Amino acid sequence: MIEVKNITKTYKAGDIKFNALNNVSFSVNDGEFVAIMGPSGSGKSTLMHILGALDSPTSGTYFLDNKNVSTLSDDELADIRRDKIGFVFQSFNLLPRTTVLRNVMLPLVYAGIHSAERENRAKNALRSAGMDEEHFHHLSNQISGGQIQRVAIARALVNNPSLILADEPTGNLDSKTGEIVIGTFQKLNEELGRTIILITHEQEIAEHADRILFIKDGILIEDRTTHQKRMAKV
Numbered sequence: 001m002i003e004v005k006n007i008t009k010t011y012k013a014g015d016i017k018f019n020a021l022n023n024v025s026f027s028v029n030d031g032e033f034v035a036i037m038g039p040s041g042s043g044k045s046t047l048m049h050i051l052g053a054l055d056s057p058t059s060g061t062y063f064l065d066n067k068n069v070s071t072l073s074d075d076e077l078a079d080i081r082r083d084k085i086g087f088v089f090q091s092f093n094l095l096p097r098t099t100v101l102r103n104v105m106l107p108l109v110y111a112g113i114h115s116a117e118r119e120n121r122a123k124n125a126l127r128s129a130g131m132d133e134e135h136f137h138h139l140s141n142q143i144s145g146g147q148i149q150r151v152a153i154a155r156a157l158v159n160n161p162s163l164i165l166a167d168e169p170t171g172n173l174d175s176k177t178g179e180i181v182i183g184t185f186q187k188l189n190e191e192l193g194r195t196i197i198l199i200t201h202e203q204e205i206a207e208h209a210d211r212i213l214f215i216k217d218g219i220l221i222e223d224r225t226t227h228q229k230r231m232a233k234v
């Protein structure tokens with residue numbers, strides 16, 4: 001599904017050039033659950049933006065479902081983001097003073113889905129993300145951190161994307177709530193076959209994935225299969 005070849009992302013500040021990503025290569029198969037780990041500033045979010053077709057590399061190629069993403073037009077990129085990819089951003093970007101249900105329905109407005117169908121799909125996405133029905137009509141600024149996370153996950157699911165990209169989705173949660181949220185990703189992967197790429201700096205969270213990529217100073221330094229995956233294969 002994903003093939004990243006020799007990707008470099010260079011930022012310039014005046015005369016100074018800085019490689020946020022340096023010659024990174026890896027591939028991800030359909031249905032894999034991959035965690036990306038690395039210290040703050042190591043290039044994780046930069047990589048996620050490239051994988052999500054929100055940004056392009058300075059050099060190197062990125063193939064998504066055998067399409068060379070770097071050669072696509074803005075319209076084609078927008079179509080890919082709308083149809084194939086679900087994002088859970090580091091800041092959740094929920095609309096305040098708007099109900100949970102409406103927040104999840106919003107991406108479908110842009111996708112041109114009519115309203116009865118929007119509501120139906122949004123409710124299903126909320127259920128898949130483990131949100132209680134009683135909270136569907138609460139305002140998004142009146143729910144807890146763990147619930148906000150679930151709404152953000154539901155919103156990423158509502159387009160039925162084959163690829164889910166999540167940037168530190170458990171970052172601000174206590175460890176118990178974090179485990180529940182990661183359980184939601186695991187279910188989406190195991191039961192619905194979604195491909196998941198999740199950034200985290202917590203080892204315990206990363207161990208729920210099949211595979212962990214370690215990034216340091218923009219370089220991919222390790223790519224290993226987790227215990228979780230090895231157990232599943234036995």
Ligand SMILES: Nc1ncnc2c1ncn2[C@@H]1O[C@H](COP(=O)(O)OP(=O)(O)O)[C@@H](O)[C@H]1O
Binds near residue numbers: 012020042044046
């Ligand atoms: N738009 C940008 N312009 C210049 N430098 C950036 C930009 N975005 C990120 N960086 C720098 O690139 C490096 C990697 O950032 P980032 O990908 O956000 O790291 P991480 O998500 O691992 O914390 C950091 O040093 C950061 O300051």
Ligand SMILES: [Mg+2]
Binds near residue numbers: 045090
């Ligand atoms: Mg980041």
